[in-house]
Amino acid sequence: MKEKTIDADQSTLCNRRRFLRASGAVTALAPWAISDALRHPALASELRAKQRNVILLWLAGGASQLETWDPKPGRLTGGPFAAIPTSVPGIHISELMPKMAQRLQDTAIIRSLNTKDGSHGSGAQLMHLGRRDEASLRYPDLGAVIAKELGRADSQVPDYVSFYTATEGRQNAVGQSGFLGARYAPMFLTTESQPEFLTRLPDLSAVDHQHREDFRRLLSRRFAEQRRGGRVPSHNEAYARIHGLMSSAKLFDIEQEPQSVRDRYGPTLFGQQALIARRLVEAGTPFVKVSRAWWDSHGQNFETHLELVTELDHVMSTLLDDLSERGLLENTLVITMAEFGRTPTINASLGRDHFARAWSATLSGCGIRGGSVFGKTDEDGQHVADGEIGAAELFATIYQALGIDHEHEYYQGPRPIPLTDAGTTPVLDVLA
Amino acid sequence: MVTALTLLAESPSGLWAELIDEQIEGRLKTASVAPNKLALDGAYLRRVTLDLVGRPPTLDELNAYESDSDDDKRQRVVEKLMLDPGFARYQASELDHLLMGDVNESLAEYLEEAIRLNKSWDTIFREIVLAKDSKEGNATAAYYRSRIGDLDKLTNSVSIAFFGVNVSCAQCHDHPLVFEWTQAHFFGMKSFFGRMYQNGKRFGERDYGLVKYKNPEGESFSAQPMFLTGTVIDQPPWWQPSAAEKKREREELEERKKDDLPPPEPVFSLREQLVRVALSPDQRHYFNQAIVNHTWDRFMGTGIVNPVDQMHPANTASHPELLNQLAASFAEHGYDLHALIKAVVLSDTYARSSLWVGDHETEPPAREYFAMAQVRPLTPLQYSAAMMLASAAPEKFQNKKGHPADDVARSGDFVAKRLEYPNDDFQIGVGEALFFSNSEEVQNRILRTSGDSIIDHLVKQSAEDQTVAIQTAFRITLCREVTKQEVELTHNYLSSRQDQLESAWKQIIWALLTSSEFRFNH
Structure with missing residues (x-):
């Protein structure tokens, strides 16, 4: 049955009296049904043309730069794996990444991170916030800032989604919207790839679900009209997004994709969540984080990395190809990073330990000069030899790549708070 | 008279x-x-x-x-x-938010007792700031236990909660907006806690030690215990222990750790000095x-x-x-x-x-x-209590024995834990709206039909007089008379759903409980 609705006059936020008069004429079944103008997608697709997005592949526990982006073949610290040439002359990466080696033209490698913090908890916090919380000021993390800067207030899709299925290290990677408030908190998915409360309860009909929301909105509007300011608008904005978010439930369902696409990403959870991430950014979600754990290879580093890097190579290259084929890569920035890298020195258990002094991250796609390498470590990878940067510079680079001014200021009371700490400069060499 | x-x-x-x-x-x-x-x-x-x-x-x-x-x-x-x-209980939870909102511990039990006995605010301040640790458990020790690992944070928490002053800006440089607050103020305040430390599970305070800091130019300074007003505390002479004294101290602390005893008390406590100066008539x-x-x-x-x-x-x-x-x-x-x-x-x-x-x-x-x-957003406790109360038939509170309303108000933890405490920059997030829209718990526990619920009451009442039922629904949830238009709307809806009256009332109650008028204190 098609539901009959009345279009509310959006410019005056629906004159209540007019509504009441009109509602008398409508079917008795839905005396307060108001259509949501936002259900009409024309406006949305126009806005989407400018949409920029981020997919963060979070390598939780700390991936080894030596087995990925900064190999040291032939050195004592190099380990058993070779380096191979890439599609960009002069750049070599680990032989564990043959697929990315063929597709390096869209990716910039930063080999000179010195983030100075080798503990999982505070290192992860630093690499989520680009700085540290103060005693009484909690900063928003990268996803929350991107959600605020690139999301739309009336967004019909979630604007910050975060996957972290493993249990190891999950408490280090919880999203934090800090002083930006709950509006920008992530939809955080742990045990399942489907978010909580996104689908209607089976014993509640779609019509009932819609009617009670319409009634709620009508009651609330009367209240909001007679009271100014404060937090009342955020309450109704949150409910106004429910309908869109619930219809976005199918974005989390990879069954909606052709089998050939699912096969391409592969049967792993990481692959499937990367595919969901692509579906989300395609629909307008500005920030998706897909976490893969647990890279913390204090022992058996090479077995661990053989498995995890091979998977990363496959998923990352598939994701870049898929985004590129859909015309999304020029608007989507794909990041790989972790809380830190791993020690060049190989320990007695054939493991590598925590190492924040000289490690690597990558940026691909939107706003990035692909096929470039920034920074250099010394021949054993023990120190940064050239181009040392910290978390703040990496974040400033990310913001600039997305067209966001990294010096833009938020205010906490009278205090200005720039997106990155004062004096930070982005790495211009990797920006397009 | x-x-x-x-x-x-x-x-x-x-x-x-x-x-x-x-x-x-x-x-x-x-x-x-x-x-x-x-x-x-x-x-x-x-x-x-x-x-x-x-x-x-x-x-x-x-x-x-x-x-x-x-x-x-x-x-x-x-x-x-x-x-x-x-x-x-509720005043304690609010004070607990002020005092413990930034950490994962609670003083709610202590505070509830303190409010019940109407302990004075300076007594509460004393009992918290001078808290001593012990095996038996000290009612206010949680204040330090959750902060002892980060004295900067401790300094700021005390300054905010008891003096309304956030000195964290002055930690790294002189405050850019307030010339009265310099790094010396932050580290002066920190000095009152600078001798606190942890030994095993227990915290204590030493008789020696100095807080040092660097200014943005990299020059080093030693801080003196100084209150926000600029008053510097004189302290008896003290000395850094010799290697032998250090060794003895370590041995004693190891012994105490084994017996789960707190470290020895200082002869001269800087925390006591803070309490003294902060409460002195001219400061x-x-x-x-x-x-x-x-x-x-x-x-x-x-x-x-x-x-x-x-x-x-x-x-x-x-x-x-x-x-x-x-x-x-x-x-x-x-x-x-x-x-x-x-x-x-x-x-x-x-x-x-x-x-x-x-x-x-x-x-x-x-x-x-x-x-x-x-217009203020309800706190998680207020909103969950309001939901639980509104979900019950009014007869439930007519029993004069005990405190039935209070009992029901306390049963909404499953709602409260989903909500965020509304701070200054609070906005209602979509998580809350999704929870109320699609959670089974809300459907089964708040919109329940258990015989003693508001839904049951309204279904029964509307069989006798639908208008009275509508009035009841609005008075219970919004504490006001229903308007003419609202009566009309609700009537229209109910009459279209006479076959499924129970379900119709569920939708109406849901809409009332999630309306802005219910969500806010106004």
Whole structure:
């Protein structure tokens, strides 16, 4: 049955009296049904043309730069794996990444991170916030800032989604919207790839679900009209997004994709969540984080990395190809990073330990000069030899790549708070 | 004849309530701003019940208050609410948020007892700041236990909670906006805690040690214990222990760790010095004003100084005279928190309507005039309690034995834990809306049909008289009369759903409980 609705006059936020008069004429079944103008997608697709997005592949526990982006073949610290040439002359990466080696033209490698913090908890916090919380000021993390800067207030899709299925290290990677408030908190998915409360309860009909929301909105509007300011608008904005978010439930369902696409990403959870991430950014979600754990290879580093890097190579290259084929890569920035890298020195258990002094991250796609390498470590990878940067510079680079001014200021009371700490400069060499 | 009203007038609460209204109305007059009228009975009762005991009134409480025609009914209802077990519990939870909101520990149990006994605010301050650790468990030790690993954070937490001063900016450099606050102030405050340390599971305080810091140019300094006012504490001479003394200390601490004993007490405690200086008559204005401003902010929706953690000379108060006098008198009368809260909620300033009746072009008066009541989001405890209360049939609260409303109010933990505490920059997130829209728990526990629920009650009532049922639904949830249009709308909907009346009422109750009018305190 098609539901009959009345279009509310959006410019005056629906004159209540007019509504009441009109509602008398409508079917008795839905005396307060108001259509949501936002259900009409024309406006949305126009806005989407400018949409920029981020997919963060979070390598939780700390991936080894030596087995990925900064190999040291032939050195004592190099380990058993070779380096191979890439599609960009002069750049070599680990032989564990043959697929990315063929597709390096869209990716910039930063080999000179010195983030100075080798503990999982505070290192992860630093690499989520680009700085540290103060005693009484909690900063928003990268996803929350991107959600605020690139999301739309009336967004019909979630604007910050975060996957972290493993249990190891999950408490280090919880999203934090800090002083930006709950509006920008992530939809955080742990045990399942489907978010909580996104689908209607089976014993509640779609019509009932819609009617009670319409009634709620009508009651609330009367209240909001007679009271100014404060937090009342955020309450109704949150409910106004429910309908869109619930219809976005199918974005989390990879069954909606052709089998050939699912096969391409592969049967792993990481692959499937990367595919969901692509579906989300395609629909307008500005920030998706897909976490893969647990890279913390204090022992058996090479077995661990053989498995995890091979998977990363496959998923990352598939994701870049898929985004590129859909015309999304020029608007989507794909990041790989972790809380830190791993020690060049190989320990007695054939493991590598925590190492924040000289490690690597990558940026691909939107706003990035692909096929470039920034920074250099010394021949054993023990120190940064050239181009040392910290978390703040990496974040400033990310913001600039997305067209966001990294010096833009938020205010906490009278205090200005720039997106990155004062004096930070982005790495211009990797920006397009 | 001595009436309750004259008794009130002579009490500190009565005097303070008068002072509040005098000062607020004085400024309104000077600025030619007209204050709002007093709120209707239902609105006032809902507001004050939520604020004092953390739940809305029951239908019986609402009926009784509205039919009471005595002049002093506001005072009587406030006094009754302050005797309710919910009062100590809810005020404690609010103070716990002030004191422990930034850490994963709670002082709620200690605070509930303290409020119940009406311990004075300076006593609470003493018992917390001077907390000692012990195996037996000290009621206030959680304050330090959760912060001992980060003395910077501890310094700032104490400064914010007890002095209304956020000194964290001055940690790295002299405060850019407030010239009075320098790095020396931050590290001066930190010095009072700088000798605290952890030994095994227990914390303690040493007799030696110095806080050192660097300025942005990299020069090193030694801090002296210095209060926010700039007063430096003299301390007896002390010396850094020799290697041998260090070794002895370590051995003793190892022994104590094995026996799970706290470290030995210092001969000269810098924490005691902080308490002494902070409460000394010529220095205590930070301490006095911070709690008055915090209480004001909590009940009025905006502090006299705003934000409440920026009480410094460069951030002027909207009503400096009021804050000075109220804070000074509060201190002189023994830091009586009950009296302070009572004064605030009995003032006309608190009791004004939140309704803005101006047209769309004109803005309401600025918040700092306190010309009208502010709209405040319910706290997680208030919202969950309100939901649980509204989900029950009104008969449930007609049992005069015990405190049935309080019992029901406490049963909503599954809702409260889903909600965020509304801080200054609070916005309602979509997570809350999704939870209320699609969670099974909400459907099964709040919109339940268990025989004793509001839905059951309304279904029965609407069989007799549908209009009465509609009136009941609105009075229970929103504490007001239903409007004509609302009656009409609800009638229309119900008559289209006569075959499934129970389900229809569920949708109506859901809409009421998730409406903005229910979600906010106003």
